[in-house]
Amino acid sequence: MTVVYNFSAGPATLPGTVLNRAREELLDWHGSGMSVMEMSHRGKEFMSIAQQAEADLRELLVIPADYHVLFLQGGATSQFSMVPMNLLRGRQQADYINTGAWSKKAIAEARRYCSVNLAASSEDSNFTTVPPVDNWQLDPAAAYVHYTPNETIGGVEFDAIPETGAVPLVADMSSTILSRPLDVSRYGLIYAGAQKNIGPAGLTVVIVRNELVGEVLDGTPSMFNYQLHAENGSMLNTPPTFAWYLAGLVFQWIREQGGLEAMAEVNQRKAGRLYEAIDRSDFYNSPVDLRYRSWMNVPFTLADDSLDAEFLIQAGNTGLLNLKGHRSVGGMRASIYNAMPEAGVSALIDFMAEFERSRG
Numbered sequence: 064m065t066v067v068y069n070f071s072a073g074p075a076t077l078p079g080t081v082l083n084r085a086r087e088e089l090l091d092w093h094g095s096g097m098s099v100m101e102m103s104h105r106g107k108e109f110m111s112i113a114q115q116a117e118a119d120l121r122e123l124l125v126i127p128a129d130y131h132v133l134f135l136q137g138g139a140t141s142q143f144s145m146v147p148m149n150l151l152r153g154r155q156q157a158d159y160i161n162t163g164a165w166s167k168k169a170i171a172e173a174r175r176y177c178s179v180n181l182a183a184s185s186e187d188s189n190f191t192t193v194p195p196v197d198n199w200q201l202d203p204a205a206a207y208v209h210y211t212p213n214e215t216i217g218g219v220e221f222d223a224i225p226e227t228g229a230v231p232l233v234a235d236m237s238s239t240i241l242s243r244p245l246d247v248s249r250y251g252l253i254y255a256g257a258q259k260n261i262g263p264a265g266l267t268v269v270i271v272r273n274e275l276v277g278e279v280l281d282g283t284p285s286m287f288n289y290q291l292h293a294e295n296g297s298m299l300n301t302p303p304t305f306a307w308y309l310a311g312l313v314f315q316w317i318r319e320q321g322g323l324e325a326m327a328e329v330n331q332r333k334a335g336r337l338y339e340a341i342d343r344s345d346f347y348n349s350p351v352d353l354r355y356r357s358w359m360n361v362p363f364t365l366a367d368d369s370l371d372a373e374f375l376i377q378a379g380n381t382g383l384l385n386l387k388g389h390r391s392v393g394g395m396r397a398s399i400y401n402a403m404p405e406a407g408v409s410a411l412i413d414f415m416a417e418f419e420r421s422r423g
């Protein structure tokens with residue numbers, strides 16, 4: 064098989080050992096004679112897979128006992144509506160922080176259900192930074208404060224958890240969850256589409272403090288009700304069983320790597336080396352404020368953008384795939400989630416140096 068490194072922002076690369084394990088178990092899971100894909104979600108085999116995945120996730124993130132962990136569908140995008148439908152709890156307004164493309168989508172959807180107080184925005188800086196937390200105009204009557212700790216498209220990542228007092232903090236962690244240790248107790252709710260740093264597309268993980276669920280907006284569909292999912296062990300209907308199983312294998316893999324401390328160490332090193340390569344020459348540029356450069360998604364531009372197409376073709380020929388930046392930003396973007404090996408980042412850095420030598 065050709066060795067390639069896939070820098071896609073999502074669906075994204077998965078650990079090779081996880082894929083090999085899934086292949087070994089594909090036709091006959093643990094002597095059951097069945098593929099996980101063929102199992103009843105309520106049978107004892109799948110129940111054990113589901114419970115182990117939740118236990119491993121709880122252990123990795125040290126999730127307190129008074130939080131539900133839900134394995135849902137509909138992507139992070141469904142959470143843009145599920146959050147207001149469930150967390151407004153009789154209030155009329157919520158605070159939102161606008162740091163880029165994903166924040167904007169969350170805000171647009173929330174406006175269908177409540178009055179959005181835009182407490183801070185970095186739009187003036189073209190979303191290359193995080194608005195200083197001290198200047199946020201938070202509304203004490205807000206039902207919650209929503210923010211996007213890592214903007215997958217802009218490559219902007221918070222370096223600390225904002226303090227919101229008694230108002231529950233809600234985070235779209237789709238592209239940063241499991242990249243480092245996290246104090247879950249600081250949050251009311253955390254959600255993440257799986258296809259960046261957890262597993263395959265089709266699964267969405269929600270971690271929510273028990274006391275926040277139970278009161279939904281009138282007309283909320285059952286499938287959008289956290290309480291019903293919690294009461295039914297995320298099996299209100301048929302869950303995405305195979306994606307759940309693969310997520311479980313990824314959680315085990317992270318544990319084998321040494322957990323989130325070890326992930327953080329490797330991720331910081333990978334990102335640090337890549338930014339260093341970008342900063343080393345005027346041939347490459349990073350548009351993002353130094354302090355808020357993402358560990359997970361690294362956008363960069365060529366000083367001469369007429370070379371973009373050639374950069375991408377040659378990178379592809381070298382086995383470095385999906386480096387094209389998001390259509391709204393242009394340039395390049397290297398997504399280097401947990402599963403991107405250090406060798407992949409080294410190969411990219413070597414290629415960048417070589418490309419500069421031949422074209423610079």
Ligand SMILES: *Cc1c(COP(=O)(O)O)cnc(C)c1O
Nearest residue numbers: 138139140165215235237238256
């Ligand atoms: C990818 C992404 C989304 C959208 O996820 P879907 O699962 O496609 O709905 C939302 N927020 C962030 C931060 C993302 O990275």
